[in-house]
Amino acid sequence: xxxxxxxxxxxxxxxxxxxxxxxxxxxxxxTYYLFWYKQPPSGELVFLIRRNxxxxxxxISGRYSWNFQKSTSSFNFTITASQVVDSAVxxxxxxxxxxxxxxxxxxxxxxxxxxx
Amino acid sequence: GxxxxxxxxxxxxxxxTSVKIECRSLDFQATTMFWYRQFPKQSLMLMATSNEGxxxxxEQGVEKDKFLxxxxxxxxxxxxxxxxxxxxxxxxxxxxxxDEQFFGPGTRLTVL
Numbered sequence: 574x575x576x577x578x579x580x581x582x583x584x585x586x587x588x589x590x591x592x593x594x595x596x597x598x599x600x601x602x603x604t605y606y607l608f609w610y611k612q613p614p615s616g617e618l619v620f621l622i623r624r625n626x627x628x629x630x631x632x633i634s635g636r637y638s639w640n641f642q643k644s645t646s647s648f649n650f651t652i653t654a655s656q657v658v659d660s661a662v663x664x665x666x667x668x669x670x671x672x673x674x675x676x677x678x679x680x681x682x683x684x685x686x687x688x689x
Numbered sequence: 690g691x692x693x694x695x696x697x698x699x700x701x702x703x704x705x706t707s708v709k710i711e712c713r714s715l716d717f718q719a720t721t722m723f724w725y726r727q728f729p730k731q732s733l734m735l736m737a738t739s740n741e742g743x744x745x746x747x748e749q750g751v752e753k754d755k756f757l758x759x760x761x762x763x764x765x766x767x768x769x770x771x772x773x774x775x776x777x778x779x780x781x782x783x784x785x786x787x788d789e790q791f792f793g794p795g796t797r798l799t800v801l
Contacts, residue, residue, distance in 0.1 A: 615794075616797070617793075618782065618784075618795075620791060668790075674786070675785075675786040675790060676738065677725075677790065
C-alpha cells in the first residue's frame with residue numbers, strides 16, 4: 574500500500590521568511606511519481622511539480638525548490654522569501670507507474686499562512 | 690489556461706435528489722479521467738477511474754451504484770450522485786491522466 578505523510582498540519586510564518594514543507598512517502602514500487610500541489614482558498618488545485626523515482630536531482634523554480642531523497646523517502650518543498658500570496662494548503666502526492674499512473678495518493682496537507 | 694473544466698462549480702440540492710457533475714478536458718482527448726472527493730479540511734481521496742467507452746473502476750469503499758460515472762466521449766466524463774444525502778456533501782474534483790495531472794476547479798456539493 575502507498576502512503577504519504579505530511580506531518581506539519583499548519584505552519585505560520587512572517588513574510589520573507591523561508592519555509593520548508595515536509596513530505597515522507599511509503600511505497601514498494603521501484604517506479605513511482607511524486608507531486609506537489611497548491612490549493613488556495615478558491616479550492617482549485619494548482620500543479621507545482623512532478624518527479625519520477627529515478628530522478629533525484631533537486632529542482633528550483635523561482636522561489637520554489639524541492640529536495641528529493643530516496644534514502645529517506647522524502648520529497649520536501651521549500652519556499653524562499655515567502656509572500657502572503659503563498660498562503661494556501663499544500664499537498665504532496667504519490668502515484669504508481671505503469672497502468673496505475675495518475676491515481677494519486679495524497680498526504681493530509683499542510684496549511685501555510687504567511688503573515689504580512 | 691485551464692485544461693480541465695467542471696460544471697457546476699456549486700450545487701445545493703435536497704436530500705434524495707440526484708446531481709450530475711460534468712468534467713471536460715479542454716484542447717485534448719482524455720481516455721482516462723479520475724474523480725476525487727475532498728471533505729472539509731481534509732485531504733483528497735480517489736473515488737474512481739473513468740474510462741472512455743467502458744465501465745469505471747471504483748476504489749475500495751466507494752459505492753458504484755451511488756456514484757455513477759459515465760465517460761461517453763473523449764472530452765467528457767460525468768459523475769452522478771444518486772439519491773444524495775447530507776453525508777455526500779463534499780468537494781468533488783476531477784483530473785486528467787496526463788503527465789502533469791491537471792485538476793478541474795472542483796464542484797462543491799451541499800445536500801440539505
